[in-house]
Amino acid sequence: MSKLKRVDLDLAERILYPTVPTIVLAEYDGRVSGMMAAWWTQLSFKPFLIGVAVAPERFTYKLILKSRIYSINFIDSSLINKTPYLGDISERFYPNKIIVAGFNIGRGEVLRAPILLDSSASLELELSRIVEVGDHDLIVGEVRSAYAIEDFNGMWMLRDYKPLMYLGRTRRPDKVKRLYVKCRDFEFTEIEYAPGDLREVASMRFKILDTLEGIFKSMAGRSRRKVLHELAGVLKEYNLDPSDTAYYYEELRRKAYL
Ligand SMILES: Cc1cc2nc3c(=O)[nH]c(=O)nc-3n(C[C@H](O)[C@H](O)[C@H](O)COP(=O)(O)O)c2cc1C
Missing domain, CATH: 1.10.10 (Arc Repressor Mutant, subunit A)
Structure with a gap:
């Protein structure tokens, strides 16, 4: 008998976690907004394209559409308490939420896109295209410059950078909670390419x-x-x-x- 048991399709989305959520930042006309985004993926090596599924009602979406430049930022799990500003409330109703949250905004060197100075890594992107896929749109952007802390030495050493991992959220009528995992230690395993037979x-x-x-x-x-x-x-x-x-x-x- 298989160990697999049938999962309610309503809950199956949570099977996709844990993921490392990013913070997407954009600016237009002096207004900067940032949002947590867990639904992202690399789409191409050359050009270096990343897709993020963003709901059209996000304020950040509007800014990306207008400015066509944005950044994707990876934060350390020690910043977990600041994430509700970016993931649970909208800049539309809470101006300057990034600054209020205590984050610092800098600029990318190529596009002058707003980036999070408190991040462990930031990517500066230029909007390439938007693909309508369902209740979220796939925002496809080309990475034009990248920045990382020392822990990234051609690859993450994961000594100073402990990525945040997201497990999903509970639903009403229960109190809504977002669940994250923090990892203190990582065990590295190297698997040889196409080993043995x-x-x-x-x-x-x-x-x-x-x-x-x-x-x-x-x-x-x-x-x-x-x-x-x-x-x-x-x-x-x-x-x-x-x-x-x-x-x-x-x-x-x-x-x-x-
Ligand atoms: C961990 C986490 C991951 C999220 N991932 C996404 C995502 O991938 N796409 C999306 O549209 N919203 C996502 N959200 C929700 C937005 O971050 C949230 O609606 C945010 O308040 C939008 O802010 P804005 O209106 O200022 O852009 C996520 C929220 C959290 C907490």
Whole structure:
């Protein structure tokens, strides 16, 4: 019998947590606003795009739409008590909430976007597009500059930065509470890329891609149809499904483009 038990779809959203909530900051016409945002994700390496799902009624949304620049800030869990200003009340009804909360606002060096000086890391973004997806819109932005405290040494060391983690909130009629997790210590685990038996499969994939790349490059300027035909031949040689040729073509095209 499976250990999995059926979860009410009303509660299933909470399965997605814990996430590290960010603070999105924007400014227009001298007014700065910031909001907590847990629904965010990287969308692309190059260009470096991040998407944040923002409800259209957020005041911060309006400022992003108008100024087209904003920042995404990552705060340490020690600042947890300041988060209700950013996540539970709107700048629309509580002017200057960021300053009242005790945060300090600085500027990004590239776009002059407002950034949180108290953050552990901040990203400065330029609005790329807005995608309507449901009751939230996906705000897609390109990262134009990034800042982090010393703890980030090409990767987080997680000594001075203890990220905040969000578990979701309770609902009325109960008293509404937001639940966070604070981690004091982290256990680091390194897993080798494609270890053991998987290595053979991974290297096979690289071998195929290397072979295909040689052909792809040698056929620069030739029609897509001709290149696909050539690539399909190689796939057959490797006993691979030639109907996947278009996928390999795209992978190589993207690689060449990078
Ligand atoms: C931990 C946390 C995560 C949140 N994540 C989001 C989110 O991803 N998208 C969103 O639209 N609102 C999110 N909210 C709600 C907004 O932060 C909140 O409505 C905020 O008060 C909006 O402020 P504003 O109207 O000044 O922009 C979150 C709130 C909290 C506390």
